[in-house]
Amino acid sequence: MTMSTTLRARALPRARKGIFLTRTLAPYLFVLPFVAVFVAFSVYPLLFTLRLSFTNWRGIGPAEWVGLGNYSYLLTNAGFWQGLANSGALWLLIVPAQMVLAVIVAVLLNDMKLRLRGFYRVAFIVPFVTPLVAIAQIWIVLFDQNYGAINSVLGLIGIPPIGWLTTSAWAKPTLALLFLWKTTGFIVIILLSGLQAIDDTLYEAADLDGASRSRQLWSITVPLLRRTLLFSVVLQTLAVFQMFAEPFVVTQGGPYGSTTTAGLYLYDNITRADLGTGAANSFLLVILVLALSLGFVRLLRPKD
Amino acid sequence: MTTLATSPAARLPRGPRRRRARILRNAFLLLLTGLFLAPVGWALLSAFKTPVDIIRDPLVFDPTGFTLENFLRVLRDVPIASGFLTTAIVLVLKGGMTLFFAPLAGFAFAKYEFRGKSVIFGAVLVTLMLPTIVLIIPLLLEMKELGWVDTYQALVLPGSVDAFAIFWMRQVISAVPDELLDAARVDGCSEFGIFWRVVLPVIRPGVAGLGVLTIMNIYNDFVWPVVIANSDRMATLQVVLSTLAQNITGNRIGADYATVTGELLAASSLALVPLLVLFIALQKQFIAGILAGSVKG
Numbered sequence: 266m267t268m269s270t271t272l273r274a275r276a277l278p279r280a281r282k283g284i285f286l287t288r289t290l291a292p293y294l295f296v297l298p299f300v301a302v303f304v305a306f307s308v309y310p311l312l313f314t315l316r317l318s319f320t321n322w323r324g325i326g327p328a329e330w331v332g333l334g335n336y337s338y339l340l341t342n343a344g345f346w347q348g349l350a351n352s353g354a355l356w357l358l359i360v361p362a363q364m365v366l367a368v369i370v371a372v373l374l375n376d377m378k379l380r381l382r383g384f385y386r387v388a389f390i391v392p393f394v395t396p397l398v399a400i401a402q403i404w405i406v407l408f409d410q411n412y413g414a415i416n417s418v419l420g421l422i423g424i425p426p427i428g429w430l431t432t433s434a435w436a437k438p439t440l441a442l443l444f445l446w447k448t449t450g451f452i453v454i455i456l457l458s459g460l461q462a463i464d465d466t467l468y469e470a471a472d473l474d475g476a477s478r479s480r481q482l483w484s485i486t487v488p489l490l491r492r493t494l495l496f497s498v499v500l501q502t503l504a505v506f507q508m509f510a511e512p513f514v515v516t517q518g519g520p521y522g523s524t525t526t527a528g529l530y531l532y533d534n535i536t537r538a539d540l541g542t543g544a545a546n547s548f549l550l551v552i553l554v555l556a557l558s559l560g561f562v563r564l565l566r567p568k569d
Numbered sequence: 570m571t572t573l574a575t576s577p578a579a580r581l582p583r584g585p586r587r588r589r590a591r592i593l594r595n596a597f598l599l600l601l602t603g604l605f606l607a608p609v610g611w612a613l614l615s616a617f618k619t620p621v622d623i624i625r626d627p628l629v630f631d632p633t634g635f636t637l638e639n640f641l642r643v644l645r646d647v648p649i650a651s652g653f654l655t656t657a658i659v660l661v662l663k664g665g666m667t668l669f670f671a672p673l674a675g676f677a678f679a680k681y682e683f684r685g686k687s688v689i690f691g692a693v694l695v696t697l698m699l700p701t702i703v704l705i706i707p708l709l710l711e712m713k714e715l716g717w718v719d720t721y722q723a724l725v726l727p728g729s730v731d732a733f734a735i736f737w738m739r740q741v742i743s744a745v746p747d748e749l750l751d752a753a754r755v756d757g758c759s760e761f762g763i764f765w766r767v768v769l770p771v772i773r774p775g776v777a778g779l780g781v782l783t784i785m786n787i788y789n790d791f792v793w794p795v796v797i798a799n800s801d802r803m804a805t806l807q808v809v810l811s812t813l814a815q816n817i818t819g820n821r822i823g824a825d826y827a828t829v830t831g832e833l834l835a836a837s838s839l840a841l842v843p844l845l846v847l848f849i850a851l852q853k854q855f856i857a858g859i860l861a862g863s864v865k866g
Contacts, residue, residue, distance in 0.1 A: 291760035295677035296689055298670040299730040303692050306727040307699065310707035317707065324710075370601065373594055380595065387852060388602035394848045394855070395609060396789045398810040399837035403612040406830050412624035414611060446605065451859060458860055478590075507700050510791045514811050528702050535706055535796075547703040554700055 675738025
């Protein structure tokens with residue numbers, strides 16, 4: 266040890282002289298690829314979107330400056346608000362149920378003595394790993410009104426066929442179920458990592474005091490898991506308000522616009538070549554997403 | 570579980586009560602995992618049934634009636650092989666770039682002091698928070714200007730030096746002791762040599778986690794490819810799959826429901842299997858990657 270430090274002390278000044286230039290320049294070269302990609306594909310497009318959002322450009326011909334016209338158009342447009350309302354409704358259908366389910370599963374899986382623990386963990390993640398488009402298609406087939414397996418199962422117990430994807434009352438819950446199925450395993454993994462940080466002696470003490478398991482869950486686990494839970498809620502809120510591929514593949518926003526999420530409404534502006542409005546819509550969505558994140562971050566901040 | 574305390578079971582002696590709770594717990598978990606695995610299992614099995622059987626008896630699986638009909642038809646009618654090829658090429662190029670440049674930038678942020686460092690790192694954080702969908706319109710227009718619509722550049726370059734990957738690698742590399750780097754310098758190692766021969770070997774587990782997460786993200790990526798690569802020649806696997814779904818919901822005239830359903834299940838199964846195999850083989854790295862990935866957003 267002393268050997269190597271003296272050696273290094275002697276060698277260092279000489280070595281540093283030789284590589285002085287590279288050592289100063291090296292970090293710039295190392296971050297250059299990121300900076301290049303960032304400027305070309307994030308900064309430039311963002312500034313372009315901002316400018317675009319004040320014009321009525323349709324992709325060809327001259328652009329006309331319309332000031333805040335696109336923004337006021339969107340904010341007074343029923344379709345825009347309907348998109349947000351649909352996303353909000355999906356949030357209500359997904360997030361509370363998912364958190365309850367994920368906490369129960371995570372608590373059960375946190376038991377080291379549980380048999381098949383490894384199997385359960387893998388089984389819950391399988392949906393998260395599968396490609397969304399593939400599973401969205403499987404959903405279409407499973408939930409088909411006439412030939413789907415779901416209605417066949419329900420038929421066994423005498424329930425008449427339900428138009429899961431063809432009626433506006435059922436389309437949202439069916440989509441919510443897809444999202445719930447696909448992402449719950451992911452939340453379970455996050456919660457499990459939070460649970461592992463809880464000190465086991467707390468439970469041992471509670472056992473000694475004779476507290477029941479359900480009491481322990483409510484009085485120890487849930488409060489100590491608060492931050493992890495809130496974090497999961499933030500992640501899922503952002504995901505739900507940006508939801509695009511699920512309704513795009515499964516329902517194309519229908520029936521009767523009942524599954525046109527905020528993200529899908531934004532995309533419709535592109536397909537109509539209404540680029541100015543689309544750009545303004547993008548910024549409104551960014552503002553919403555950032556506001557939601559900041560709001561949750563405030564909640565996440567420890568009180569003390 | 571939670572009702573045990575007040576149920577009649579509560580009056581049982583401690584041993585049997587424990588056993589009963591354990592059985593209940595396992596029954597609940599088995600039922601739930603069954604529900605989680607059922608859609609994938611159902612699709613994988615049904616893909617081997619004849620189209621008529623799929624829609625006539627969705628719940629009956631008769632191994633003697635299994636056929637490769639759907640798979641053969643999908644390979645013939647749908648450019649799924651070319652979708653696989655495009656996805657594979659994008660995976661190699663984009664994944665390679667992420668796995669090389671992200672640790673490199675992470676190294677600079679973790680182990681060097683340089684002017685502008687905090688500004689550039691701020692840019693990384695901003696990129697992390699931006700929803701993909703916001704950049705779609707201007708990026709599409711940029712690609713049109715560059716003449717890059719339906720090209721590999723367009724599929725590969727945006728997002729190729731992923732901000733989250735940099736953020737993660739910076740954290741991983743911070744844990745590498747400075748003494749190790751200094752020792753390499755003394756031995757006359759160049760700055761890049763330090764990264765290549767000292768840092769990368771040490772952080773291999775972290776890079777493995779990043780690797781599986783990157784593969785999963787690129788393989789499953791859909792929104793950008795569907796906007797930028799719509800032609801048959803350049804469509805990625807996921808884009809090819811999504812066009813099949815549009816067939817079933819009525820855009821393809823003349824194809825009957827049963828045939829399209831069979832094709833759709835076969836195609837979805839083909840797309841599912843590679844990732845499932847990879848996941849089962851590399852569970853640990855996957856879960857590490859997913860956990861680290863959850864910091865995003």
